[in-house]
Amino acid sequence: MRSILLILTQLLLIRASYSQSDTARSHLDSDILDKSEIEAITAAIPRLIENHYVDSIAGSSICSEFRKLSSSGKYLRYNQKKALADELTKDLREISKDGHLYVQGRENGRADSRNWEQLEKGREQKYNYGFTRMEILDDDIAYLRITEFMHPKRSMQTAVAAMKLVENRRNLIIDLRGNGGGYPGIMEYILNHYFDGEPIEISTTKSAKGTCQVTLSSDLIYGKLRIGTPLYILIDHKTASAAEYFAYTLQAFKKAIVVGQPSAGGANRNEYFDLPAGLRMSVSIASPVNPVTQTNWEGKGVIPDIATADPERKSVELIRARDGK
Template sequence: MQNIIILLLVIISQAHTYSQNLTKEKIKTIIYSIPELIESNYVDKEKGKQIAIDFKHEMNSGKYYSIRNSDTLVNVLSKDLKRISKDGHMYINHLKASDTKTAGTKDWEAQEKALEIKLNYGFTEIQILENNTGYIKIVEFMQPKRSMQTAVAAMKMVENTENLIIDIRDNGGGYPGVLEYIINHYFDGPPTLLSTTYFSDPKMTAYTKYTSDLVYGKLRIGKPLYILINGNTGSASEYFAYTLQAFGKAIIIGEKSAGSAHNNEYFSLSDNFRISISTAMPVNEITKTNWERKGVIPDVNVKSESAKKKAIEIILNKK
């Protein structure tokens, strides 16, 4: 037992030491390629050039070179990039040894898989409320190959309910796949074009997204759907709410969402840092635009903490 405690202390000490050992030269190496990566890959080329120029000014000020802690560097860089770009998908993150089950493993996928298991593949709460109302809390739309079975099980559990509340408050987004699966429950007939995504790379063909008949259970055509959102609802979860609202399939309740419409990709930096950059832009087929910087606007505007109660109240009043 004593040996285990000593080993744990050594691991914690090593992780702490690593997070404190940034030098000026190491920071230069980490941030050196950021402007070029932004300019080459940002979805709006003119805006990307300006973001790169503005970030170079921040770099040249020398403000980053006194930082010694990796978490602090991540926070400061991310704050500056979001302020400069006004884009919620512009940020930095860093994989530490302590983020994975095996100390020292530098593996983003291992970190992702561990989080998926911890959060039940995004589906953290499923209830059957009174008045035959289903309730599903989704905290993140996770990797569909691993999370789809959980999504199918969740939708099967509520398939006999008359009303459904899907809670994506504080859901920052994630992967496509699961959200489209849920959307499919509210469409029938031929495939419906939902959106077209345009890429920063002119060589890439615009990507169209349609509904499909992929539903393992009952459709919910005509059944009331209430989606709960707030200011921390972002990215893929905003796509989910915005799309169902635009097609008249859902009532959105809560607070305006984050306004992060762009699709992002990760680009490696040195020392196991990476930068997220917006590389694509979805356009809704109904609205001919998206929610970038505007957010998803609720049909019923209430404080985030009151959104579930309000949805239940609306259901009761309709009955």
């Protein structure tokens, strides 16, 4: 009898242990935050900025302003993860004027964060790896709409096929309206169709730690180079990050005419850092410098050569007028 009671006691202890573990796991996955978690999140944010932000002087100013807001207790009112992340993002962007400084969930919780690659692959296939419209127009004009520069290993075949499709048309319109950026690989592959000969510097990215990374042109492409052929790049206020890099670089080297509206103004390169309670933070850690302009588009956006609310129609008109059609 005594041994049976001992076994039952042990089983109850094991069950209690599992229950506590499940409760802790459930709490971590929960959308609800308690006061200590909110305080831990808001304490971690300025530390990450101080340690990693691309501009140490600006970073100190951002931290000072953020700590004032945090010490007021305003964030304690936001006990849901999304609401808190949205409010933190709003304040950080307002303070810094930096679109790459924000807070978000780690792919909506622990379960999804383990499968982020599968989610990304599904989105890539759904949107044809960013190439959502490819069309041959009249008057020797080709048109490509790229909504995002997606993972280069999975997207390269589509990028090669798209550029092969348009290679026999003299005029090319690349539509980057609404393109928020993405991975650099596909962007650089398309950009390289407009450079030949010896590699030249197209940007130098300077990090918060004082290191520099030089990006060079390359003529390693799978098709015809487009040296000297007319290129029109369409942008709007939602064109950002890597898409802005593409437009700004080709504009600076006088290889493209940019048409539309000023872009978002997000030049800085970002990196993600974990925050407590399943959140993460994007921090600008480096900034590219164009060798022609000796600056970039951070805060200003890419300024179009031709401002218009209808850049697609305007580009076709410009091509036809130039060619006397």
